[in-house]
Amino acid sequence: MTFFRPGFRHPDLPPNEAGYELRDYEGGISTLCAGCGHDSVNAAIIRACFELAIEPHKVVKLSGIGCSSKSPAYFLGKSHGFNSVHGRMPSIATGANMANRDLIYLGVSGDGDTASIGMGQFAHAVRRNLNMVYIVMNNGCYGLTKGQYSATADKGSIGKKGEPNQLESIDLCEIAIQLGAGFVGRSFSGDKQQLVPMLKAALSYEGMSFVDVISPCVTFNNTPGSTKSYHWVREHREATNTFDFVPFRQEITTEYAEGKTEAVTLHDESVIYLHKGDGNLQITDRRQAMDALEEHKRKGLILTGILYVDPEGEDTHVILHTTKRALNALGEKDLCPGNDALADINDRFR
Amino acid sequence: MKPTDISNPEYFHKVIDCQFACPAHTPVPEYIRLISEKRYDEAYMINWVSNVFPGILGRVCDRPCEPACRRGRVEKDPVAICRLKRVAADNCSPDFTIPAAYVPNTKNGKKIALIGGGPASLTVARDLIPLGYEVDLYDDQAKGGGFMRSQVPSFRLPEKVLDKEVELILNMGVNTVFNTYVSSMKTILEKKYDAVFVGTGAPRGRDLPDLPGRKEGDAGVHLGIDWLASVVFGHVKSVGKRILVIGGGNTAMDCCRTARRLGGEDVRILVRSPREEMKASPWEIEDALHEDIPLYDNHVPKEFVVEQGKLVGMRFEKVTAEYDDQGKRKLVSTGEPLVFMACDEVLLAVGQLNAFPWIEKDLGIEFDSWGLPILGKGTFQSTLEHVFFGGDAAFGPKNIITAVAHGHEAAISIDLFLRGLPLNQRPTPSVTMAGQKMGIHDWLYDNQISEEQRQVVPTVEKVKSLKDRLIEVELGYDQEHGHTEAMRCLNCDVQTVFHVAECIECDACVDACPERCINFIENGSEEEIRTRLLAPAPELNQGLYVSDVLPTGKVMVKDENVCLHCGICAERCPTSAWEMQKFFYRSPQAGQK
Ligand SMILES: Cc1cc2nc3c(=O)[nH]c(=O)nc-3n(C[C@H](O)[C@H](O)[C@H](O)COP(=O)(O)OP(=O)(O)OC[C@H]3O[C@@H](n4cnc5c(N)ncnc54)[C@H](O)[C@@H]3O)c2cc1C
Ligand SMILES: Cc1ncc(C[n+]2csc(CCOP(=O)(O)OP(=O)(O)O)c2C)c(N)n1
Ligand code: SF4
Ligand code: SF4
Ligand code: SF4
Ligand SMILES: [Mg+2]
Numbered sequence: 001m002t003f004f005r006p007g008f009r010h011p012d013l014p015p016n017e018a019g020y021e022l023r024d025y026e027g028g029i030s031t032l033c034a035g036c037g038h039d040s041v042n043a044a045i046i047r048a049c050f051e052l053a054i055e056p057h058k059v060v061k062l063s064g065i066g067c068s069s070k071s072p073a074y075f076l077g078k079s080h081g082f083n084s085v086h087g088r089m090p091s092i093a094t095g096a097n098m099a100n101r102d103l104i105y106l107g108v109s110g111d112g113d114t115a116s117i118g119m120g121q122f123a124h125a126v127r128r129n130l131n132m133v134y135i136v137m138n139n140g141c142y143g144l145t146k147g148q149y150s151a152t153a154d155k156g157s158i159g160k161k162g163e164p165n166q167l168e169s170i171d172l173c174e175i176a177i178q179l180g181a182g183f184v185g186r187s188f189s190g191d192k193q194q195l196v197p198m199l200k201a202a203l204s205y206e207g208m209s210f211v212d213v214i215s216p217c218v219t220f221n222n223t224p225g226s227t228k229s230y231h232w233v234r235e236h237r238e239a240t241n242t243f244d245f246v247p248f249r250q251e252i253t254t255e256y257a258e259g260k261t262e263a264v265t266l267h268d269e270s271v272i273y274l275h276k277g278d279g280n281l282q283i284t285d286r287r288q289a290m291d292a293l294e295e296h297k298r299k300g301l302i303l304t305g306i307l308y309v310d311p312e313g314e315d316t317h318v319i320l321h322t323t324k325r326a327l328n329a330l331g332e333k334d335l336c337p338g339n340d341a342l343a344d345i346n347d348r349f350r
Numbered sequence: 351m352k353p354t355d356i357s358n359p360e361y362f363h364k365v366i367d368c369q370f371a372c373p374a375h376t377p378v379p380e381y382i383r384l385i386s387e388k389r390y391d392e393a394y395m396i397n398w399v400s401n402v403f404p405g406i407l408g409r410v411c412d413r414p415c416e417p418a419c420r421r422g423r424v425e426k427d428p429v430a431i432c433r434l435k436r437v438a439a440d441n442c443s444p445d446f447t448i449p450a451a452y453v454p455n456t457k458n459g460k461k462i463a464l465i466g467g468g469p470a471s472l473t474v475a476r477d478l479i480p481l482g483y484e485v486d487l488y489d490d491q492a493k494g495g496g497f498m499r500s501q502v503p504s505f506r507l508p509e510k511v512l513d514k515e516v517e518l519i520l521n522m523g524v525n526t527v528f529n530t531y532v533s534s535m536k537t538i539l540e541k542k543y544d545a546v547f548v549g550t551g552a553p554r555g556r557d558l559p560d561l562p563g564r565k566e567g568d569a570g571v572h573l574g575i576d577w578l579a580s581v582v583f584g585h586v587k588s589v590g591k592r593i594l595v596i597g598g599g600n601t602a603m604d605c606c607r608t609a610r611r612l613g614g615e616d617v618r619i620l621v622r623s624p625r626e627e628m629k630a631s632p633w634e635i636e637d638a639l640h641e642d643i644p645l646y647d648n649h650v651p652k653e654f655v656v657e658q659g660k661l662v663g664m665r666f667e668k669v670t671a672e673y674d675d676q677g678k679r680k681l682v683s684t685g686e687p688l689v690f691m692a693c694d695e696v697l698l699a700v701g702q703l704n705a706f707p708w709i710e711k712d713l714g715i716e717f718d719s720w721g722l723p724i725l726g727k728g729t730f731q732s733t734l735e736h737v738f739f740g741g742d743a744a745f746g747p748k749n750i751i752t753a754v755a756h757g758h759e760a761a762i763s764i765d766l767f768l769r770g771l772p773l774n775q776r777p778t779p780s781v782t783m784a785g786q787k788m789g790i791h792d793w794l795y796d797n798q799i800s801e802e803q804r805q806v807v808p809t810v811e812k813v814k815s816l817k818d819r820l821i822e823v824e825l826g827y828d829q830e831h832g833h834t835e836a837m838r839c840l841n842c843d844v845q846t847v848f849h850v851a852e853c854i855e856c857d858a859c860v861d862a863c864p865e866r867c868i869n870f871i872e873n874g875s876e877e878e879i880r881t882r883l884l885a886p887a888p889e890l891n892q893g894l895y896v897s898d899v900l901p902t903g904k905v906m907v908k909d910e911n912v913c914l915h916c917g918i919c920a921e922r923c924p925t926s927a928w929e930m931q932k933f934f935y936r937s938p939q940a941g942q943k
Contacts, residue, residue, distance in 0.1 A: 004798065005864050005918070006798075006799035006864050006914050006916050006918075007799065007801045008424040008425065008799065008801075008864065008865070008912075008914060009864060009865065010865045010866050010867075010885040010886075010912055011423065011424060011912065012885060012886040012888070013866065013885055013886070030862070030922070033924065034858055034921065034922045034923055034924045035854070035856040035858045035922070035923065035924025035925070036858070037856070039857075039858055039861050039862070039922070040856070040857045040858070040861055042861070043857070043860070043861035189857075190855060190856065190857060192857070216856075218856065218924045222854075230854050230855065230856060231854075234855075234901075234902065
């Protein structure tokens, strides 16, 4: 067994703007099944962070339980990490984010971890528009416990055991839009051309960036009757639009024809350029996004792409008027300003 | 791009950079693996079959394989391919004998003359005797080996090592005619040989006849290669204290190092060109510098200074190299006054010439304007159909391994010719493929990449080795260091074979490959594809492995350049679309199909 990745890397690969090599974003060698979609998502995360020149020590990886939740072991080996209990990633992320708002929170969860046991936690983190990237590696099953249908498995989809799924599926993107996530996208592990820029946009957005990545389970749910197989997803996928993501600080080099392209500017001045085809949806309109999702579902298609962005969305800290400085950076003096300050406050209520 | 035709053996052959670069195409990774398993006899055999002189070449080969080695592209130093060859030779059991397949049962009645006893002729003999040919070998020396004996100094190549490998061939039944200078090709042709092979090398040293003082100082001026031969044969036993060696090739390095051992205390190398452009191999220059021999580059010899009939020194013009738009070099004087260097003797190592004064002009053997024989492309056949040339005699001075490669090709031609077959229908290489998979994650080869750096070869103490020109400077790796060095080899012969029909385009291999070799992209022209790969692909002589079209319309493109042959792609592929297969390639030799 190859337990160790060779130490050599392509000598001509340039470092990023922050001076880091691609290998600085790698993690341990994967122990997931060969061909697992989750590994591709991991590779996309590595590339997105590398390309955005995020300093590895500025990232916190958080996860629950599942093959997907195991994934943070395989990327960003130099970042902070917390592997929580099943379905509890959102509350850990909330706590961490409240304590130190200066870090980038990257939550990785599965469809089981989020849509079943963690549904309540998911809903409330979304409602708070917590400033984080929340990735669901969605394979329609509980991979780690040998492939039971999850709550995102489509009704009628047939996995490895051969019995069709009887229950209605949950569309996590629709729920996220409904509950107030500021950024919602859906992609496919097998399409890094779409996934990498989507993750880069999600990482730049301030607020809840929810990304549902269909990520086939090669072992239990890559069967001919499964709607989460490589083959099915490739055949039934339609994109809302193609887009370019231009991060803040980067010069815009492409010329965009007027009327054909819509620019959405995020809080940090990064811009998403959406290239419109026929009948494209307005991604800043929640209603249109929900309709588009339902419409595609009716036709038996999977809608991917950036589904919804609220460029003016306010994250938990703004909503709660928390202090601009990270709580963990406040000293005793700031936290206990003394009797005079207390008296001042009390006076206000007299 | 068209899908790569991996059924053409040259595709995967080219991936094995070292073997491809070796003129004799020695299966390098195979013998290196055998060394790592301490199977020295087998490692020696792999070499002996391909390059005939493993013990010799393991010490003095020009090693064109090493600059080509893939390891040198992922880190600083290539695998010490040459010195590992010596490990095989040093540890090979002493009773190594010619394998049974090389002992002829019956003579075929055909007789061949070999003129010159260097590596080219010896290789022809090694290849043809097993097929039943009778061979007469003529040389003006008392023993076989050619320049390997008369030129290559013993401190690099001990006589014992040379004798052993030369005798191995002579004992196959060569009729030797030593101490015989062939002064007329006509008389040889009159002996009615079925074929004649000319392997007489490039035996004439270049002089500087027009420099002022050359004639007057003659007693103190020597032609490098003649002088080296005189040292080997014991005619020259000492030199003056101050020696100037003129020239920047390997001969110059051997001259100065030999002079240091014969009493030279202030020995200097003087080269016309800048150091970076010297012809000598970098390691030979280093070895010379290590023996306290200073190197003066950009010094053009102008004059021998003779006083009272005795050479007292030389004058040099200092120059700088200037390059025109075509990159052509011109040496331009710096305008400084000429530099005088005092000396007792001068050794000229400014090049070698071919000379065939003994081949009469009216025999039908034609020469070009450079004085080199006109030969059939790849056949080494001269314009007189039963006369063949090889080694330094064919295209001018090269090296031992090139002479061996010529010998193999000439032997093929001679055999085809004497069997009445066309010379251009040559035997093809023999190729085998062997799967390396043992279990899901188990491989028949060591796929974990060693991160050891190139091992240093131990040497004899300088004070000791400078006292005696017969002491070999390098001690060679011991078994342990040999093993460590062998483990650095990336097994470039274990090929990544892609089965397009199995691939589900999951990208697992793309993500897992530590070198970013693998891509799934839209097809295009090679030039354009090279700009779209995950990692830069500027090495145009490194192949792109392109698959047929996949269900999504994309193609798989793998840049072979820095593939570590680690097999991680094959381990992470769910469908075994990637397979690791050992590709064994052996160049054809005379008598094969
Ligand atoms: C100083 C020096 C150092 C070298 N060091 C190296 C090295 O480290 N590594 C390396 O790879 N190469 C080295 N070379 C080059 C190498 O020796 C030659 O390229 C190689 O030996 C050529 O082989 P060959 O078979 O063509 O002929 P040669 O080895 O040159 O053999 C030709 C033989 O034919 C004899 N001969 C010539 N004419 C006649 C005739 N008319 N009748 C009878 N006999 C004749 C010659 O005396 C000689 O013995 C070195 C060369 C020199 C000069
Ligand atoms: C509290 C608790 N309940 C149940 C389990 C068993 N369990 C482990 S992983 C898992 C489901 C994981 O599914 P998903 O999040 O989709 O991850 P996947 O393996 O499919 O990537 C379950 C139910 C557990 N570990 N903890
Ligand atoms: S790494 Fe080994 S097989 Fe590859 S080129 Fe170097 S010596 Fe040859
Ligand atoms: S063997 Fe496979 S994984 Fe390893 S470097 Fe080569 S292509 Fe990449
Ligand atoms: S891992 Fe195998 S199946 Fe997946 S893309 Fe690579 S070759 Fe194809
Ligand atoms: Mg799952």
